[in-house]
Amino acid sequence: MPITKAQVEAELQRVTLPDGKSILAHDLVRALTVEGDAVRFVIEAPNAQVAAQMAPLRDAAEQVVKAIKGVGTVTVALTAHGPAPKAPAPSLKIGGHPKPQDGPTKPTGVKRILAIGSGKGGVGKSTVSSNIAVALARAGRKVGLLDADIYGPSQPRMMGVNKRPASPDGKTIIPLHAHGVTLMSIGFMMEEGKAVVWRGPMLMGALQQMLGQVEWGELDVLLVDLPPGTGDVQLTLCTKSELSGAIIVSTPQDVALIDARKAIDMFNTLKTPVLGLIENMSMFVCPDCGSEHQIFGHGGVADEAEKIGVPLLGSLPIDLETRLAGDAGTPVAAGDGPMAQAYARIAEGLIKGGMA
Numbered sequence: 001m002p003i004t005k006a007q008v009e010a011e012l013q014r015v016t017l018p019d020g021k022s023i024l025a026h027d028l029v030r031a032l033t034v035e036g037d038a039v040r041f042v043i044e045a046p047n048a049q050v051a052a053q054m055a056p057l058r059d060a061a062e063q064v065v066k067a068i069k070g071v072g073t074v075t076v077a078l079t080a081h082g083p084a085p086k087a088p089a090p091s092l093k094i095g096g097h098p099k100p101q102d103g104p105t106k107p108t109g110v111k112r113i114l115a116i117g118s119g120k121g122g123v124g125k126s127t128v129s130s131n132i133a134v135a136l137a138r139a140g141r142k143v144g145l146l147d148a149d150i151y152g153p154s155q156p157r158m159m160g161v162n163k164r165p166a167s168p169d170g171k172t173i174i175p176l177h178a179h180g181v182t183l184m185s186i187g188f189m190m191e192e193g194k195a196v197v198w199r200g201p202m203l204m205g206a207l208q209q210m211l212g213q214v215e216w217g218e219l220d221v222l223l224v225d226l227p228p229g230t231g232d233v234q235l236t237l238c239t240k241s242e243l244s245g246a247i248i249v250s251t252p253q254d255v256a257l258i259d260a261r262k263a264i265d266m267f268n269t270l271k272t273p274v275l276g277l278i279e280n281m282s283m284f285v286c287p288d289c290g291s292e293h294q295i296f297g298h299g300g301v302a303d304e305a306e307k308i309g310v311p312l313l314g315s316l317p318i319d320l321e322t323r324l325a326g327d328a329g330t331p332v333a334a335g336d337g338p339m340a341q342a343y344a345r346i347a348e349g350l351i352k353g354g355m356a
Contacts, residue, residue, distance in 0.1 A: 003034050003070050008041075011064040015057065023061065037072030039065050044079050051080040094189045094209055095202040098236070106242040107211055109218040110144065114355060115237060115246040115272070119259025121152075121228040124280040125249040127326050128316070129225035130158045131333035135340075135347035136221065136356050137180030138333070143356075144175070144182040144222040146210055148233050150203050151196055153187030155225060160329020164188055165214075173214045179334050184214050200232040207236050221356040229259075230266040238270035245275040245355065247313065252279055252300035260301075264308060275355050276313040277305040278346070284318040311353070314346040 012029060013022045023029055023043060032041040043058050045051035058078045065074045106113060116132070118125040126149065133145040147155035156162055159178045165188055166174040175184045186206060190196060198206070216222060221244075227233050237243060246267045250260035260277075267274050279301035284293045295318065305312040316322075319339050325332040333343040350356040 001070065003037065003039070003068060005032055005034055007068055008032060008034060008039055008065055011068055012061055014064055015061045017057070023057065037070055038075070039068075039071055039073070040075040042077045042079055046080070048080040051078055054078055094186065095198055095206045098201065098205045098208045098240075101208075101240060104240060104242045105212065107214070107216045107219075107222065110216055110222045111219065112221045112244040112356065113224060113237075113241055114221055114244055114275070115224045115226055115234075115267075116249060117226040117234065117246055117263050117267070118228050118249045119230075119261065119263040120256055123228075123249055123251050123256055124316075125228065126154045126158060126225050127322060127331075128249050128278055128280055129223055130155060130326070131322075131331045131339075131343045132346060132350070133181045133223050134179045134331045134333040135343040136223075136350065138344070139347045139351060141220040141347075141351065141356055142182075142218055143180070144184075144216050144219045146214075146222060146224045147183075147185030147187060148207055148210070148224050148237065149227040150186050150198065150206060150233060151227060153185045153190075155183065155185045156187040157329060158326045158331060159183055161188070162192070171213060173210070175214050175216065178329075179331060182216060182219065184210050184216075186210070203232045204236040204240075207233055208240060211241055230262055234266060235270070238267070238272045243272050245273040247276055247278060248274060249278045249280055250301050250304075251281045251296045252294070252298055253296040254300065256296070257300050257304060260304065274308070274310055275353070276311045276349075277301050278313050279315040281318045282315040287320075311349070313349055314342060316342055 009024060012024050016022050017026060028043050030042040030044045043054065043061060045054050058076050062074050062076045065071060116125060116129045129145065133143050137143045145155060147153045161176050161178045161183060163176055165176055175182050176188065177183060186196065224237060248260055248263055250256045264274050281296050284295050302312045321337060322332045322339050332339045
């Protein structure tokens with residue numbers, strides 16, 4: 001005797017939901033077909049969330065239909081009426097007023113925080129920061145680089161990264177990685193070419209977020225590329241974080257040294273040790289004749305380091321390769337030329353001195 005749809009529906013009346021009504025009464029059964037001893041139908045849930053909970057109901061419907069005499073195979077598909085609604089993307093807002101905190105803090109897993117500052121702009125501080133980070137990573141250190149130059153973030157270009165960091169919950173920030181360095185910059189969060197027009201409290205809040213909400217992981221040293229000068233970001237970093245010390249970058253020019261001394265005085269005032277000085281653009285070596293030219297003077301930073309009793313960590317010439325490498329997104333320290341070796345020596349000095 002052939003199996004009929006009425007027989008199948010009668011059995012499905014026995015499969016009920018928690019409210020006592022059957023799946024037929026709830027109009028959940030679709031496309032019921034009987035072909036010989038094969039029965040096929042679909043259970044259509046109102047949405048994907050309900051469908052995910054209805055697997056036991058589907059199994060029960062399959063069993064009662066299989067029990068009908070003469071039924072050979074039963075195929076039951078469980079589907080949803082519409083697509084699952086997409087979860088809203090976590091809203092991560094950078095900036096805003098800083099949150100109160102009990103005292104200076106340090107990101108979990110970070111052993112040292114080292115600031116790299118300058119008294120004025122244009123001395124190559126960001127270039128030096130990115131290359132020291134890469135050189136330390138090549139020397140085997142776990143290194144993070146925080147671009148705290150809020151108004152002029154340049155590390156995304158210098159490190160060759162232009163993606164937006166992920167934020168799974170709208171609170172924590174997953175940093176990016178390049179050349180063995182863990183990276184975070186306000187530049188990752190802003191549209192390229194857009195100016196950051198913030199007052200001091202928003203700068204302070206952004207720095208606090210990038211220190212406290214970023215999942216930095218286990219780091220031997222976190223380098224902080226500071227903006228030039230002696231403003232809100234420097235004050236916030238020195239007072240709100242457990243800063244191990246600072247490195248000052250300057251050219252040997254008298255005008256640059258005047259501002260570098262102000263930066264040194266600021267760190268001394270804020271009880272942050274100045275660990276050493278780096279003289280950048282110390283000379284220019286002519287690629288044609290090999291002669292040296294002291295465009296910005298000579299030895300000014302070395303004299304200042306001796307005067308205040310800190311080491312001169314390195315003297316770096318003006319170098320076309322360094323500029324081209326930074327613009328291309330691969331710091332010169334990632335290569336094997338003379339400038340890479342110069343940064344490797346600076347990194348070695350930092351490691352031997354216990355600074356990194």
